[in-house]
Amino acid sequence: MRDHNREWILGYNHYLGECSVFEAELWGIFDGLLLIHGRDIDKVIIFIDSLVVVKAIQDGQLSDLNFVLVRRIFQVLKHIGHWRLRYVSREENKAADFLAKMASDKKEGVQIFDEVPKELIVSSQSLI
DSSP states (O other): OBOTTOOBOOEEEEOOOSOOHHHHHHHHHHHHHHHHHTSSOOEEEEEESOHHHHHHHHHTOOOHHHHHHHHHHHHHHTTSSEEEEEEOOTGGGHHHHHHHHHHHHHOOSEEEESSOOHHHHHHOGGGO
16 A cells, blocks of 8 residues: 555455455455555545456456455445546556465464555555
């Protein structure tokens, strides 16, 4: 997560075990929204590198399997003044992908990073 100046606020990941990329993207959105829910944040732009997820949420084209999770996402979004979902390329979303890969390596549920992880800095300065 970044502020309006693109400065690091916090990072997070969540080990989900086996699931589809679509489900992992939805969980990423949900976890992020839960993390900001208790903070004094009234404007959110959700950047996501899955056009399928963006369209599914915007168009309401959801399978029964994911409907509950999407409904929970919208319940949290109701408490945020202004929000927008925006598609970005994988290239622009490398830091998020890196954190997701860290989750699959560590297999530890939700991890929160108040500081940029050293592995992310070492991996590439362009990611942060």
